[in-house]
Amino acid sequence: MAQAVLYHGEPNGASLTVLAALAESGLDIPCQPIDLLAGARHRLPGIAEPLAIDLGIEGEGPVLVIGGEAMTESVFLAQYLDELAGGCGLQPDDPYAHWEMLMWCRQITERLSPAAALVGNLAHSQQAIAAIAADDFGALTASVVSDDLRARWQALHDGAIDAAQVADSEAKVDQAAQRCEDKLTDGRAFLMGDFSIADLVTYSWLAGMALIRPEAFAARPLTTAWLARVAARPCIVSALALANTAEPLCSWAPGPEINRWG
Amino acid sequence: MTEVTLYHWEPNANSGKPMLALMEKGVPFASHYIDMLQFDQHKPEYLAINPQGTIPAMTHGIRVLTESTAIMEYVNAAFPGPDLMPVDAQDRWRVRWWMKFMDQWLGPSFSMIGWSVFVGPRVRERDPEELAAAIERIPLPERRAAWKKAISGDFSASEMAESRRRVALGIAKLEEELGKRDYVGSDSYSLADINIFNSTYSLPLSQPDLASKDKTPNIMRWLKRVYEREAVGKTWAMGKTDMAARYSLVMEGIV
Numbered sequence: 001m002a003q004a005v006l007y008h009g010e011p012n013g014a015s016l017t018v019l020a021a022l023a024e025s026g027l028d029i030p031c032q033p034i035d036l037l038a039g040a041r042h043r044l045p046g047i048a049e050p051l052a053i054d055l056g057i058e059g060e061g062p063v064l065v066i067g068g069e070a071m072t073e074s075v076f077l078a079q080y081l082d083e084l085a086g087g088c089g090l091q092p093d094d095p096y097a098h099w100e101m102l103m104w105c106r107q108i109t110e111r112l113s114p115a116a117a118l119v120g121n122l123a124h125s126q127q128a129i130a131a132i133a134a135d136d137f138g139a140l141t142a143s144v145v146s147d148d149l150r151a152r153w154q155a156l157h158d159g160a161i162d163a164a165q166v167a168d169s170e171a172k173v174d175q176a177a178q179r180c181e182d183k184l185t186d187g188r189a190f191l192m193g194d195f196s197i198a199d200l201v202t203y204s205w206l207a208g209m210a211l212i213r214p215e216a217f218a219a220r221p222l223t224t225a226w227l228a229r230v231a232a233r234p235c236i237v238s239a240l241a242l243a244n245t246a247e248p249l250c251s252w253a254p255g256p257e258i259n260r261w262g
Numbered sequence: 263m264t265e266v267t268l269y270h271w272e273p274n275a276n277s278g279k280p281m282l283a284l285m286e287k288g289v290p291f292a293s294h295y296i297d298m299l300q301f302d303q304h305k306p307e308y309l310a311i312n313p314q315g316t317i318p319a320m321t322h323g324i325r326v327l328t329e330s331t332a333i334m335e336y337v338n339a340a341f342p343g344p345d346l347m348p349v350d351a352q353d354r355w356r357v358r359w360w361m362k363f364m365d366q367w368l369g370p371s372f373s374m375i376g377w378s379v380f381v382g383p384r385v386r387e388r389d390p391e392e393l394a395a396a397i398e399r400i401p402l403p404e405r406r407a408a409w410k411k412a413i414s415g416d417f418s419a420s421e422m423a424e425s426r427r428r429v430a431l432g433i434a435k436l437e438e439e440l441g442k443r444d445y446v447g448s449d450s451y452s453l454a455d456i457n458i459f460n461s462t463y464s465l466p467l468s469q470p471d472l473a474s475k476d477k478t479p480n481i482m483r484w485l486k487r488v489y490e491r492e493a494v495g496k497t498w499a500m501g502k503t504d505m506a507a508r509y510s511l512v513m514e515g516i517v
Contacts, residue, residue, distance in 0.1 A: 051435060052359055057366050071355055073362060080355040095339035096325055102332045110366065147427070259404065260370065260424075 002067030004029045007044055009036040010251035011239045013117065014061030014074035016204040019239035021078035021197065025085035029064070033244060036060045036253035037128055039140035044070070054145035058109070059117060059152065060253035074204070075105045078197045090197045097192065104191060104198045108176065108205060110259065115172035116205040117255020121156055122166065123212045125252045129156045152254040165258065173209050177216045177223050180206070184222035189229060203230040208249040266291040269311060270318040271298045272505050273497045275373065276330040277318045278460035281500065283334040283453065285493035287343035291320075293500060299384055301396040315401045331361050334453050346456070348448040356447035357454040360439070364458050368432035371425035372461050377412040378422065385413050433465065433472045433481070440480035444487075451488070459488045464508040466515055489513055 006022060006029050008015040015036075022029060034040035041053065041060055048068035056072040064071040064080070071077060082090040092098045121129075132140065137157060144150040155161055180202065183191050191198045207227055210217050217224050230236055245251060268284065268291050270277035277296075284291050296302040296317050304315045312319040312328055320327045322340065327333045338346045347354055385393065393413055400406040411417060436458065439446060446454040463485065465473035475482050488494060489512070498509040 051439070055363065055367070055431075055435060057362055066352060069352070071352070071359070073359055076355050076358040076362070079358065080351050083351040083354060095336050096327075098339060099327055099332050099336040102335060103329060106329065106332065257367075259366075260421075 004064065004066045006031045006062060006064050007034045007041065008032070008062040008242075009034065009041075009060065009253060010245055010248040011243055012208055012248050012251045013113070013120070013204055013253075013255065014058050016207075016236075016239055016248075017074040017197075017200045018062045018064070018077045018081070019242060020200050020204070020233075020235040021081045021090060023235040023238040024090055024200075025081040025088045027081060027085050029081075031242065033242070036251075037125060039143055042140075042143040042145070050145070056146070056149075057256055058113070059149055059255040059257070073109075075109060075197060075201055078200060082197070089194070090200070092192060092194065092196060101192050101196055101198045105201050107179070108198075108201050109256065111172050112176040112202070112205050114256040114258040115169035115176075116209055117252060118161070118166065118169045118258070119173060119212060120208055120250075120252035121254065122161065123252075124250045126156050126159065129153070130159065132157070148257055149254060152257070156254060169258075170213065173206075173213055174216045176202070176206060177209075177220050180223040180226060181220040184226055190226070195233065199226075199230050199233075200235075203227065203236065207231065208252070211247075211249055265323055267294055267321045268292070268318060269294045269296050269308065269320070271296050271303075272501050272503055273460070273509075274501070274505050275369065275376075275461050278497065279330040279457055280318050280320055280333040280337060282456045282460065282493060282497045283337045283346060285497045286346060286456070286491075287337060287341050289337065289341045289343065295502065299381070301399070304396065304399040304401070309401065313401060315399075316405065331365055331453070331457060334456060338453060346451070346453045348450050348452055350448070353448035353450075357452050360447045360454045361457045363432075364461060368428055369461055371428035371432070374417060374421065374425040375429065377408075378415065378417050382412045382415050386415070429469065430472055433462075433469065433478065436462070437478045437480050440484045445484065451491075455484075455488055459485070459494070463489070464505075464512055466512050467508055485512070 006018065008019055008031060011019050019031065022031070041063060044063060044065065046068060047053070047065060047070050050070050052072040053063060053070045058073050061072055061074050062077065064077055071080065078090060082088050092101055141150050141153055144153060180191065190196065191202060210227060240248060266284065266289055268280055270281055270293065272278070273281050296308060298317065302308060303317045309315055311321065311326060314328065316328060318330055318333065320333050327336055347357060397406060397409055397413070400409055436446070443449050445451050446458050462481070465481070472478070473481055501509070
């Protein structure tokens with residue numbers, strides 16, 4: 001395989017999904033922590049094909065660089081690692097079960113991820129972003145190629161967040177917890193039955209919400225128990241062990257765009 | 263009895279994706295045309311198939327599948343026929359990346375422009391009370407809001423400008439991509455080509471200032487290659503509106 005390195009933030013959100021998938025795959029790909037809130041993701045060395053950073057959907061997620069090509073989007077990186085390892089069990093073989101997993105992951109990345117990122121950033125990152133010195137913030141945003149991602153940085157920096165959007169995001173976090181609760185009602189241990197990328201991606205965005213919005217989980221015992229089961233999985237344990245902060249689930253950086261149309 | 267039934271509108275954007283994927287795989291299917299401009303997708307008989315009221319939907323035996331890109335992935339995995347995903351894992355990642363880029367970033371901008379100039383004006387000709395009732399029947403709140411905007415032509419100048427920015431940038435990036443590889447994301451024809459062709463097949467007509475032989479030679483070469491596929495011809499022959507007629511107009515212009 002061409003030269004590979006995984007650049008990642010603290011193990012939370014998209015970075016947690018990919019670090020855990022890498023651990024599950026058993027592949028030997030070097031990991032390089034970067035400071036997402038310092039804009040390090042936009043100044044990575046040795047990238048010949050930057051498109052997936054420049055126009056990625058996911059916001060400040062991890063970047064896997066293989067042979068000079070930047071690869072982003074945590075669900076697809078998890079699929080890539082699973083497939084590169086010859087199938088490490090993170091994706092169902094049955095086409096219908098696979099379709100169900102993709103549908104679930106898309107619900108999470110389209111609805112929960114942007115909402116959780118907004119709620120998480122407001123709780124834990126906005127002050128730090130607002131405190132970046134003007135010159136440094138100007139240099140940071142100048143390095144962000146995507147106009148819409150830059151706008152999300154700017155909105156957090158300026159505190160220009162619409163209250164209706166916050167309420168909508170909190171509702172989406174609650175809805176995601178309820179979707180998990182509904183899915184787990186039949187007694188299954190994991191969201192798709194067997195442990196899969198659906199658990200990784202959902203845990204990665206929801207676990208931090210349990211710290212910020214405990215009320216979303218108070219009356220959802222199946223989801224709470226599922227969070228604990230996923231947290232105990234060796235791949236999650238080893239991903240969280242890469243943390244450089246006391247509570248990585250409180251680490252947030254500007255996330256995906258909230259659907260602008262339809 | 264045919265095992266697969268596809269509920270679809272025109273071979274265009276989302277509906278065209280599973281139509282073309284099934285055609286490429288050689289999977290026989292019963293076609294159930296849903297007239298989006300008559301709001302067929304929000305009528306009880308269709309909501310019984312897909313309660314969310316989105317098109318397309320596909321039934322395979324007792325299974326019901328929704329979401330066009332995910333349906334395509336299912337079709338490719340569940341049926342024999344040519345593999346529409348590349349073998350190499352990095353190519354597969356790239357195919358998925360481009361499909362998400364189209365589905366979530368570029369596609370909605372194409373859609374906003376298309377609805378403001380095509381769907382909205384067509385639907386607005388109808389009885390306002392009938393329209394209001396039709397909107398109330400839409401199950402998903404996001405789709406209800408989208409239809410309201412489209413019908414009333416209520417897109418702000420900044421929203422339209424942002425959509426135009428994205429379309430111009432997306433076309434430029436697609437042109438770069440097709441300068442690197444024969445097809446979108448890899449050197450073989452894949453689901454990414456089916457996905458993106460469905461939203462770009464009429465670019466030379468709809469966005470001649472952005473896409474043309476002079477401005478985007480790589481896109482035009484790729485469009486020609488995809489247009490010439492037998493499955494594409496068969497799929498676009500299933501269209502019922504003048505949208506499908508754009509196919510032959512573009513074909514004449516680029517061959």
